[in-house]
Structure formats: structure tokens, C-alpha cells
Amino acid sequence: MRSVSVAGIGSTAFGRLPNMPIEALAVEAAATGLEDARIDQREIGALYLGNFISGPLTGQEVLAGIVGDNLGLPNVPCTKVEGACASGGIAFRHAVLAIATGQCDAALVVGVEKMTHATTPDVTAALNCAMDNRADGVSGLTFPGLFGIAWRVHTQRYGTNREQVSAVVMKNKRNGLKNPLAQMGANLTAEQIAASALICDPLQLYDCCPASDGAAALVLVASDRLDRKDRVDVAATVQTRGAARIAGHPDLCSFDATVQAARRAYEQSGLSPKDIDFVELHDCFSIAEVIDSEDLGIAPRGKGAVYAAEGRTAVGGEIPINPSGGLLAKGHPVGATGVGQLYEATLQLRGKHPNQVQGAAIGLTHNLGGTGVACTVNILKRSDA
Amino acid sequence: MRSVSVAGIGSTAFGRLPNMPIEALAVEAAATGLEDARIDQREIGALYLGNFISGPLTGQEVLAGIVGDNLGLPNVPCTKVEGACASGGIAFRHAVLAIATGQCDAALVVGVEKMTHATTPDVTAALNCAMDNRADGVSGLTFPGLFGIAWRVHTQRYGTNREQVSAVVMKNKRNGLKNPLAQMGANLTAEQIAASALICDPLQLYDCCPASDGAAALVLVASDRLDRKDRVDVAATVQTRGAARIAGHPDLCSFDATVQAARRAYEQSGLSPKDIDFVELHDCFSIAEVIDSEDLGIAPRGKGAVYAAEGRTAVGGEIPINPSGGLLAKGHPVGATGVGQLYEATLQLRGKHPNQVQGAAIGLTHNLGGTGVACTVNILKRSDA
Numbered sequence: 125m126r127s128v129s130v131a132g133i134g135s136t137a138f139g140r141l142p143n144m145p146i147e148a149l150a151v152e153a154a155a156t157g158l159e160d161a162r163i164d165q166r167e168i169g170a171l172y173l174g175n176f177i178s179g180p181l182t183g184q185e186v187l188a189g190i191v192g193d194n195l196g197l198p199n200v201p202c203t204k205v206e207g208a209c210a211s212g213g214i215a216f217r218h219a220v221l222a223i224a225t226g227q228c229d230a231a232l233v234v235g236v237e238k239m240t241h242a243t244t245p246d247v248t249a250a251l252n253c254a255m256d257n258r259a260d261g262v263s264g265l266t267f268p269g270l271f272g273i274a275w276r277v278h279t280q281r282y283g284t285n286r287e288q289v290s291a292v293v294m295k296n297k298r299n300g301l302k303n304p305l306a307q308m309g310a311n312l313t314a315e316q317i318a319a320s321a322l323i324c325d326p327l328q329l330y331d332c333c334p335a336s337d338g339a340a341a342l343v344l345v346a347s348d349r350l351d352r353k354d355r356v357d358v359a360a361t362v363q364t365r366g367a368a369r370i371a372g373h374p375d376l377c378s379f380d381a382t383v384q385a386a387r388r389a390y391e392q393s394g395l396s397p398k399d400i401d402f403v404e405l406h407d408c409f410s411i412a413e414v415i416d417s418e419d420l421g422i423a424p425r426g427k428g429a430v431y432a433a434e435g436r437t438a439v440g441g442e443i444p445i446n447p448s449g450g451l452l453a454k455g456h457p458v459g460a461t462g463v464g465q466l467y468e469a470t471l472q473l474r475g476k477h478p479n480q481v482q483g484a485a486i487g488l489t490h491n492l493g494g495t496g497v498a499c500t501v502n503i504l505k506r507s508d509a
Numbered sequence: 510m511r512s513v514s515v516a517g518i519g520s521t522a523f524g525r526l527p528n529m530p531i532e533a534l535a536v537e538a539a540a541t542g543l544e545d546a547r548i549d550q551r552e553i554g555a556l557y558l559g560n561f562i563s564g565p566l567t568g569q570e571v572l573a574g575i576v577g578d579n580l581g582l583p584n585v586p587c588t589k590v591e592g593a594c595a596s597g598g599i600a601f602r603h604a605v606l607a608i609a610t611g612q613c614d615a616a617l618v619v620g621v622e623k624m625t626h627a628t629t630p631d632v633t634a635a636l637n638c639a640m641d642n643r644a645d646g647v648s649g650l651t652f653p654g655l656f657g658i659a660w661r662v663h664t665q666r667y668g669t670n671r672e673q674v675s676a677v678v679m680k681n682k683r684n685g686l687k688n689p690l691a692q693m694g695a696n697l698t699a700e701q702i703a704a705s706a707l708i709c710d711p712l713q714l715y716d717c718c719p720a721s722d723g724a725a726a727l728v729l730v731a732s733d734r735l736d737r738k739d740r741v742d743v744a745a746t747v748q749t750r751g752a753a754r755i756a757g758h759p760d761l762c763s764f765d766a767t768v769q770a771a772r773r774a775y776e777q778s779g780l781s782p783k784d785i786d787f788v789e790l791h792d793c794f795s796i797a798e799v800i801d802s803e804d805l806g807i808a809p810r811g812k813g814a815v816y817a818a819e820g821r822t823a824v825g826g827e828i829p830i831n832p833s834g835g836l837l838a839k840g841h842p843v844g845a846t847g848v849g850q851l852y853e854a855t856l857q858l859r860g861k862h863p864n865q866v867q868g869a870a871i872g873l874t875h876n877l878g879g880t881g882v883a884c885t886v887n888i889l890k891r892s893d894a
Contacts, residue, residue: 145643179564183646185638186593186753189882193641193753199769201748202883203599206589208571214588218603225610253570256578258530261568363586368571368578384584497574498587 125224127347130356130504132161133467138338138455139307140240146182149339150191150236153460157232158195161343165195168343169228171202174215174235175459177250181242191234200228208254209408210363210493211235212340212462213500217361219344229346235463236339247335251458254494259369267408268324268332270495274376275326275411281377282426284414286326290317291433292410293330296446299439300453302479305464307336307455331410336455340464347507355507356473359393359486366496373496377426381499382419382492389501390421395486397421400443400503402472402481404465405490407450416490417445420501439481447472447479462491462500469504485509510609515741515889517546517728518852523840524692525625526722531567535576535621538724538845542617543580546728550580553728554613556587559600559620560844562635566627576619585613593639594793595748595878596620597725597847598885602746604729614731620848621724632720636843639879644754652793653709653717655880659761660711660796666762667811669799671711675702676818677795678715681831684824685838687864690849692721692840716795721840725849732892740892741858744778744871751881758881762811766884767804767877774886775806780871782806785828785888787857787866789850790875792835801875802830805886824864832857832864847876847885854889870894 134156136149144152150173158165173188184190185204192202207214212235219231239247248266255261278284293312300309312330320329347357366381367373373380390396403422407413414428422443423431431437437445448454448468451461469487471477477484485506492499519541521534529537535558543550558573569575570589577587592599597620604616624632633651640646663669678697685694697715705714732742751766752758758765775781788807792798799813807828808816816822822830833839833853836846854872856862862869870891877884 147641147643176570177564179562179635179638180568182642183565183634183638184642185561185591186641186879186882189592189750189879190641190753192750193757193882197750199750199765201599201602202592202750203603203748204591206570206591207574207587214586217586218588221610221612225606225612227606227610249568250564253564253568256532256571256575257567257569258532363588365574365577365582365584365587368575372578380584494571494574497571497578 128220128223128344128358129347129350130342130470131163131345131350132157132343133470134160135305135340135464135467136338137305138336138457141337146178146184146236146238147187147190147194149337150234151194153339153341154195154232154234157341157343163230163343166198167230168197168232169200170219170222170231171197172215172219172233173204174211174462175204176206176208176211176237177253180250182238207498208493209458210462210491210498210500211459213491213502214363216463216466216502217363217500220358220361223344223346229349231344233342233463234339235460237457237459238337239335239457240337256368268327270370271409271411272324272327274415277376284429286318287314288429288433289410290314292413293317293452295432295438296407296450296452299447299479300449303449303454304478306449306453308334309449309453327409333408333451333456336457338455338457338460340460340467342463342466353508356470357505357507359505360389360503362388363500365498368497370495377415378419379492379496381496382416385499385501386420389503393503395503399486400488401484401486402444402447403488404446404448404468406492407446407452408456420490439479444481447481465489466502473504473506512732513605513608513729513743514732514735515727515855516548516730516735517542518855519545520690520725520849520852521723522690523721523723523842527626531563531569531621531623532572532575532579534722534724535619536579538726539580539617539619542726542728548615548728551583552615553582553617554585555604555607555616556582557600557603557618558589559596559847560589561591561593561596561622562638565635567623592883593878594843595847595876595883595885596844598876598887599748601848601851601887602748602885605743605746608729608731614734616729618727618848619724620845622842622844623722624720624842625722641753653712655755656794656796657709657712659800662761669814671703672699673814673818674795675699677798678702678837680817680823681792681835681837684832684864685834688834688839689863691834691838693719694834694838712794718793718836718841721842723840723842723845725845725852727848727851738893741855742890742892744890745774745888747773747777748885750883753882755880762800763804764877764881766881767801770884770886771805774888778888780888784871785873786869786871787829787832788873789831789833789853791877792831792837793841805875824866829866832866850874851887858889858891
């Protein structure tokens with residue numbers, strides 16, 4: 125397979141963007157990415173668009189074709205892919221494969237979601253489309269419920285406490301303050317977090333990512349088309365499946381889809397967790413970051429929250445996690461999230477991130493869908509590293 | 510690229526299937542396909558699932574992962590793709606590419622939709638997700654409206670009349686009577702059709718396909734894994750994009766996405782329209798079959814309805830179109846339709862179709878999405894042809 129590189133990136137801010145229709149968000153991010161890549165859109169051979177719930181929330185499907193048409197792309201395959209919150213990562217993987225297998229020399233990846241115009245019950249119902257509703261919908265569980273249970277198990281097994289988990293929240297919210305695209309950066313104290321509204325015991329307000337509007341895009345090309353030495357290359361792209369129903373997980377403190385995706389991504393890239401300079405991972409809830417960091421092999425099992433509390437995952441620490449602010453602070457426009465992580469990772473590897481990890485040469489992104497039913501892990505690497 | 514063959518097929522009936530949840534429909538079709546292929550599901554390396562509106566109509570997304578999990582597939586990438594009514598054809602193309610490019614040796618394609626439980630206004634609103642709603646939704650047009658206008662233009666330009674178009678309806682409804690999977694086969698007279706309820710002038714009741722539940726599945730393998738001489742091989746698989754908004758089409762009597770897809774499919778396969786033994790095409794409305802048959806080069810421009818009226822497109826005619834009954838008679842569970850066409854085509858090429866085209870060796874399927882925003886054309890061929 126041919127080597128693939130990131131030639132251009134674009135993103136809208138994440139947040140409340142009431143004046144931008146969903147296709148306009150996608151087009152803006154894509155147009156910025158094309159400009160950044162200094163590529164003529166006529167060279168694009170495929171478009172992959174990640175989106176989760178534009179049907180229920182905006183009444184709009186066939187977004188890939190609409191965005192391709194609005195951009196004035198040539199008549200190339202435009203495909204929407206969906207895997208709940210992992211939709212963006214899945215879109216990226218397919219665009220990488222299209223180039224790696226020689227189907228085309230350049231491809232466009234877009235992730236987009238629009239959520240903030242909808243009522244809270246409508247957003248909650250739409251997000252629950254990511255569950256196996258026949259199996260788990262009847263329980264009345266929503267995603268805060270699932271992650272609340274996971275936290276309880278983590279506490280029972282490893283002794284993880286409110287204070288340790290708050291370290292994750294404080295870190296990501298502070299990182300978000302440095303990211304101009306972030307929706308909810310903040311300087312929070314442990315006391316403020318502990319005093320915030322209870323959402324789903326033990327999850328409190330600041331443990332939960334917001335609903336967001338936003339889009340991100342990447343232009344990918346065959347590596348041999350870029351003559352610069354500091355290319356950002358795709359070192360691994362992996363997509364896995366996990367159990368669809370909650371009872372199918374033998375352990376709520378670990379998502380097998382993440383564990384397998386990480387294992388394969390390390391294998392594909394010849395890298396190990398200690399080679400990774402920073403991670404953008406799927407912190408839809410604070411406790412999700414704790415579990416994800418363990419599943420990815422970044423923190424020892426049971427120590428995810430301790431690692432955060434010890435400052436190891438801060439920018440400047442051993443292995444910075446979510447320097448962008450993550451989903452907790454940057455926001456979570458579902459279909460855009462996975463592509464947004466890769467946008468952030470590329471900025472880091474270019475040395476131009478507003479919350480730069482010094483010397484970053486290798487970054488890993490992790491995108492988890494539903495109750496762990498889908499996952500992607502991608503590794504980007506500077507070609508001169 | 511490696512040659513790819515159809516090793517197994519499965520399908521539910523199309524129609525009102527109130528007792529089958531959407532994922533159960535998909536699992537039934539897939540399990541039948543796996544059994545037909547005599548393949549262990551552990552050999553499947555990728556699952557592609559085509560679905561359009563399970564979000565709005567059933568509140569269920571991540572269907573690819575759910576179906577993969579319910580089947581007990583190994584931990585392989587399970588991806589839902591969406592391109593409105595072309596979703597099934599797009600799923601097929603991606604599974605073909607996964608094998609052709611060496612990512613895996615066997616892949617499962619599933620198409621599924623569940624519609625009949627929903628109210629007519631809900632189904633209409635969901636189907637309109639296939640339009641570019643910001644551009645065209647405000648017009649109040651629905652899909653019968655669009656195809657009604659297309660018919661009017663066709664009549665104005667080519668003199669196409671009610672009687673000629675009725676020949677399409679009579680043919681497909683009669684074909685459907687022979688297909689045990691068909692929802693609405695019937696023996697209709699031209700008088701019955703002309704007397705049926707007006708839906709959207711000039712479209713009448715029998716000019717419109719029904720809303721349907723259903724699923725279809727194909728198991729694809731690398732051709733060198735099958736030692737039989739009468740394999741069904743993939744001779745071409747093409748996906749194109751057309752204008753997203755209605756005003757973007759210079760001609761309502763032709764869909765550029767179809768014209769381009771057909772041209773590329775003939776080029777890819779080295780075949781021409783006269784080599785094709787039968788066609789399964791996207792007759793969501795009677796007039797759509799007329800336009801599609803012209804766009805595919807099967808009938809001369811303007812002569813699609815005349816060809817049907819002259820019996821050329823009947824089974825036993827020069828070039829049978831929709832021996833399955835097509836969308837008009839077999840039904841149109843949107844995400845399943847494109848895969849269902851390939852199911853029918855495979856049965857024909859095996860010589861085991863209940864409405865067999867004698868000596869069928871090469872079949873073409875055509876799947877059109879939205880207002881022509883997405884299209885797939887696939888050509889299947891007997892390896893001994």
C-alpha cells in the first residue's frame with residue numbers, strides 16, 4: 125500500500141453556530157482544507173463524509189453528495205459513512221485506503237454535525253440512536269447513564285475518586301481555553317466541579333461534553349506528491365467493532381473495540397505507546413478519558429485518573445492527552461469529532477498548535493462509537509521523525 | 510486489482526414485515542447469504558451495510574456494528590454507508606473494493622430498510638432527506654413531484670404518453686407476480702392503471718413504488734477462492750455523483766450521474782449496452798424506468814417508453830428490464846434496493862430465477878439516489894460467458 129499524507133486541514137469553530145446550515149459548515153471546513161493543501165479541487169478523487177444524526181436532527185441526508193456538489197468537486201464517488209461517534213474516524217480511514225490502494229491520488233475527508241438548534245429531548249433521543257435500542261433502549265439508559273455506571277465500577281475496582289476524575293476535567297477545560305476553536309474552555313477548580321449539578325450519579329455537569337455544531341476536514345494525498353521533508357504521514361489507521369449491547373461487554377471499565385484498535389495500530393505502525401508524543405482521545409465524559417487512556421496503553425490499568433491527577437497527561441507532562449481540550453472543552457459535534465482530532469493532531473505535528481506539545485512528532489487519535497460498537501485509532505507521524 | 514465473485518446471496522421478502530425489527534431483517538438476509546456461500550462467518554473480513562433512513566424512522570443507527578455483532582462476525586470493520594436510494598449499491602462497491610485491493614478475501618454486503626410501520630407523513634418527510642432540503646425543500650416538492658415534472662418534460666419533448674408508460678407498469682407488475690419476494694405483483698390492464706388515483710399529475714397510483722420493509726445480502730469473495738467454472742464475477746462497479754439540487758440538472762429527462770456511471774461501467778468491463786442480457790434498474794416511478802433505460806444506453810433517447818410498449822424490455826424481449834418486478838412491484842426498502850437488485854441478478858446468472866431470462870450471462874444493475882445526487886452501476890458476469 126502507498127504511503128498517505130495530510131496535505132491540508134480546515135475546521136470551523138465548535139460550538140453554537142446558529143447561522144450556519146449543516147452543509148455550509150461542511151463546505152467551509154472543506155474549502156479551508158483545500159486552500160491549505162494548495163490543491164485544485166479537480167484533483168480530488170474521492171470524498172468521504174462522516175456524519176451521525178443529520179437525518180433525525182436536520183432532516184438532511186446524502187450530505188456527501190451535497191457537499192461535493194456545493195464545493196464543485198468533479199464527478200467522483202462521494203460517500204457518507206456512519207458509525208455513531210466514530211463516524212469521523214471511519215471517514216478518514218476510507219479516504220486513506222482510497223489513496224493507499226491506488227484508487228486515487230488525493231481525497232477529501234469531512235466530518236460534520238449540527239445539534240444545538242434541537243431541543244434537549246430531541247438531541248438525547250438522536251444520540252440514543254447509537255445504542256442497540258432493541259436490547260438496551262428498554263432499560264431507559266442514556267449515554268450519561270452508561271458512563272455513570274462505568275465510573276462506579278472503576279471506583280469499586282480501582283478506588284478512583286471524584287478528585288482524581290476532576291483532574292481530567294480541569295486539564296481539558298484549561299487546554300480548551302488555549303484553543304480558539306473550543307466551545308467550552310474554562311479555568312475550573314476542583315470545588316467548582318464538585319459543586320456542579322448532578323447529571324447522572326456520579327457524573328456531574330463538567331464531566332459531560334456539550335452538544336455542538338461544527339465541521340472539520342482533511343485533504344489527503346499520496347505521500348510521493350509532497351516534496352517537503354516535514355510531511356505529516358499516516359502511520360496507522362484502524363477500525364474495529366465491539367459489542368453492540370451493553371450486556372455484551374464483559375467489563376464496563378474497558379472497551380474491547382479500543383483495545384483491539386490500539387493493538388493493531390501499534391502493530392501497523394511498528395510503534396508502541398511509549399513512542400507516542402500526544403493523544404487526542406474520545407473524552408465524551410471525564411471517565412471515558414480515564415478508561416480510554418488505559419485501553420490505549422497510555423496509562424496502566426486502573427491508573428487513568430491517577431495519571432491525570434499527577435499531571436502526567438498535561439501539556440508538558442509525560443504524555444499529553446487532549447491538548448485541544450478534547451470533547452469536554454472543545455465540544456462534540458458528533459460526526460466532526462474524529463476528523464477534528466486529526467485536524468488538531470496535524471497542527472501539533474506541524475508545530476503550530478495554539479497549545480503546542482513541544483517536539484511533537486507522533487500523535488495518536490482515538491474515536492469511539494456508541495456503547496463501544498465501533499472504534500478507530502489513527503496514528504500520524506512527521507516524516508522527518 | 511483482484512477479481513471478485515459473488516459466493517452467496519440472501520434476502521427477506523420485500524413488503525410489510527411488522528414482526529421483524531430492522532436489525533433482524535438484516536441478520537436474516539445475511540445469515541441466508543452466508544449459508545448459501547458455504548462460508549464460515551469467521552472468514553468475513555469486512556461488512557458494509559447500506560441504509561438510508563433508519564435514524565428518522567426507527568431511531569436506530571450504527572446498524573453495521575449491530576448486525577456484525579448479532580451475526581457473531583469476528584472483530585472486523587463494520588461500516589454503514591449512505592447515499593439515499595443508492596445506499597445499497599454503494600455498500601456493494603465498497604465490499605468489492607475491500608477484496609479487489611487485497612484488504613480481505615471475503616466481505617459481507619447488507620442492505621436494509623424498515624418503513625411500513627411509520628405514518629405516511631413521516632415516511633414522506635424521511636424520504637425528503639434525500640433532497641437538498643435547503644435548496645429544494647422550500648419548493649414543497651416531494652419525489653413524486655419531481656418525477657411528475659420529469660414525465661411532463663418527457664412528454665413535451667418526445668411525445669411520451671400515458672399508454673406507453675403504462676406498458677412499463679404492466680410489465681413490472683406482471684414480472685413481480687412471478688417473484689416470491691415481491692410485495693405488489695399484479696396483473697393490471699391499461700384501463701386499471703389509467704383509472705387509478707392521481708398522485709401527482711401525471712403520476713398515478715400504479716406509477717409509484719410502495720414503501721417497504723426488507724433486507725438483502727451478498728457474500729463476496731476473491732474469485733480465486735471459488736473453483737467452480739460458473740462463477741458470478743463482478744465485471745464493473747462504479748459510483749458517481751450528480752447535481753444535488755434540482756435546478757442543477759440541465760435536463761430533467763436525464764440524470765448525469767447515471768450517464769457517467771454507465772459509461773464508466775461499460776469502460777471498466779469492456780462491454781457495451783448490446784452485450785447486456787438483462788437489467789435491474791431504479792424504477793422508483795414508471796417514468797424513472799423510461800429515463801434510466803435511456804441514460805443507460807439500453808433504449809435510444811426518448812424511446813424508453815416506446816421500447817416498453819413494443820415489448821422489447823419484457824422477459825423474452827431484446828433486453829429484459831426488471832424481471833424481478835423492479836421497485837414498482839418488488840418494492841423499495843430504500844437501503845436494501847441496490848443489494849436486492851444484485852441478489853436478483855445473481856439468481857439470473859445462476860439460471861435459477863423464478864422469472865428466468867434464458868441464457869442470461871451478463872446483467873447490469875442501476876441504483877439512483879436522491880434527485881440524481883448519487884448513482885451506482887454494477888455489472889455481473891458469468892465467468893464461463
